[in-house]
Amino acid sequence: MKPFPITLTTNDIRTGAIENDCDGLLYMVKFDIQQLKASRRLRWDNDVALYWVYKNQNFTFMIVAPRGLIKEYELVVWNESGNIHLGSWQFLDSAIPSNVLNEIDDVCEHFLNGEVKCGQCGTWVDYKKAPSYFAGVYCQTCWEGGWKEKEARETYE
Numbered sequence: 001m002k003p004f005p006i007t008l009t010t011n012d013i014r015t016g017a018i019e020n021d022c023d024g025l026l027y028m029v030k031f032d033i034q035q036l037k038a039s040r041r042l043r044w045d046n047d048v049a050l051y052w053v054y055k056n057q058n059f060t061f062m063i064v065a066p067r068g069l070i071k072e073y074e075l076v077v078w079n080e081s082g083n084i085h086l087g088s089w090q091f092l093d094s095a096i097p098s099n100v101l102n103e104i105d106d107v108c109e110h111f112l113n114g115e116v117k118c119g120q121c122g123t124w125v126d127y128k129k130a131p132s133y134f135a136g137v138y139c140q141t142c143w144e145g146g147w148k149e150k151e152a153r154e155t156y157e
């Protein structure tokens with residue numbers, strides 16, 4: 001675990017303890033990062049971890065504000081060390097839709113039970129056994145259907 005985390009839970013948002021507003025969250029995160037960097041003399045933004053907490057387990061998350069022509073917010077969740085991608089959600093409104101909050105709980109719950117969604121078809125797979133390419137984990141069908149080849153090319157180029 002990183003020493004200076006900023007933490008958030010689905011319930012913080014559901015109960016209104018933290019306002020459900022991505023612009024506000026982004027501002028808060030930026031502000032907290034600056035505060036932490038100043039008070040702890042940290043050098044990099046990267047020294048501050050953003051944790052989405054579910055059942056006392058840390059997950060890493062990121063919120064991306066709309067850029068250019070893409071008028072969508074994006075929320076991405078990984079496992080704690082950030083090497084396994086659990087899910088990405090896009091939405092137009094700055095508030096995180098309740099179905100997205102439910103799905104975040106769902107992917108965290110599955111992860112605690114050893115499962116993540118295949119990065120291509122969405123089937124639940126055992127992440128400890130399934131093949132992976134960068135942070136994506138794939139089912140056998142999708143792996144054989146192209147990711148295996150991609151991974152091999154990456155390795156030998």
Ligand SMILES: [Zn+2]
Nearest residue numbers: 118121139142
């Ligand atoms: Zn698949």
